[in-house]
Amino acid sequence: MKKELRAQMIRNGKIYGVGLGPGAADLLSVRADKLVREATYIAFFRKAGRAGHARQIVSPLLSNDVREFAMEYPITTEIPLSDQRYNELLSNFYSRCSENIISLSRAGQDVIILCEGDPFFYGSFMHIFIRLKDKCPIEIVPGITGMSAAWTATNIPISWGDDILTILTGTLDKTTLENQLRDTNAAIIMKIGRNLSKIKQSLEKSGRFDDAFIVEYATMNKQTVQRLSEYEEDNAPYFSIIILHGKGRRP
Numbered sequence: 001m002k003k004e005l006r007a008q009m010i011r012n013g014k015i016y017g018v019g020l021g022p023g024a025a026d027l028l029s030v031r032a033d034k035l036v037r038e039a040t041y042i043a044f045f046r047k048a049g050r051a052g053h054a055r056q057i058v059s060p061l062l063s064n065d066v067r068e069f070a071m072e073y074p075i076t077t078e079i080p081l082s083d084q085r086y087n088e089l090l091s092n093f094y095s096r097c098s099e100n101i102i103s104l105s106r107a108g109q110d111v112i113i114l115c116e117g118d119p120f121f122y123g124s125f126m127h128i129f130i131r132l133k134d135k136c137p138i139e140i141v142p143g144i145t146g147m148s149a150a151w152t153a154t155n156i157p158i159s160w161g162d163d164i165l166t167i168l169t170g171t172l173d174k175t176t177l178e179n180q181l182r183d184t185n186a187a188i189i190m191k192i193g194r195n196l197s198k199i200k201q202s203l204e205k206s207g208r209f210d211d212a213f214i215v216e217y218a219t220m221n222k223q224t225v226q227r228l229s230e231y232e233e234d235n236a237p238y239f240s241i242i243i244l245h246g247k248g249r250r251p
Ligand SMILES: C[S@@+](CC[C@H](N)C(=O)[O-])C[C@H]1O[C@@H](n2cnc3c(N)ncnc32)[C@H](O)[C@@H]1O
Pocket: 022, 023, 116, 117, 118, 119, 121, 122, 123, 124, 144, 145, 146, 147, 149, 150, 189, 190, 191, 192, 215, 216, 217, 218, 219, 220, 238, 239, 240, 241
């Protein structure tokens, strides 16, 4: 690193990507808890008009005079992922948010970016991280993932011995889902929402439907755990995960 850049970085405020865990306020790490309680400036994502899930998790921990930067998504599901405008809008949004955070850092301000679950696991924070990482000092605090909370909620272990665990998203196409489900031992399917009926068809075709569980709102007050075969909804909430447990080697 160039001397000049290093000198400049020493004066910069530090940015923290802090994993908050899956939802319960007592599932933060000790490090995350301390950073959040001592925060003078926080940043978090939210859907327009909503409080923001990550912000809600830490609500009881924040000091009264904490300053806040709410990063409001310009879109969520209004435009399909495949539409080029989706990428453009989000890319501009992440760049604008990053510029704001870089300015705060250059002014000597530390910023705690609140991340639901783990910051490096399918989260919006990663789009900020890649824009900041060479421009300001940044540290990541890992968190308990939603999937870990979800398999724990089923009270059944997820992977044994040599089990292969595959993580899928409901946004994948039906054939990919079906092939992956057929080839793995244990599986997690995230981002279910309106993809539920496609996922169900893939589970049925791969012969895994009867073994699947669906967990809504893991570790939150309204947590539910059901067999997918008994689940009556047409769509699942944003915070829901499908779990297929491994059945591998057991001495
Ligand atoms: C954008 S990803 C964020 C993942 C997060 N960074 C993590 O470490 O779990 C959002 C997806 O994670 C899953 N998810 C995260 N937390 C959850 C929870 N507490 N209960 C159920 N699903 C959860 C859902 O499938 C949701 O659609």
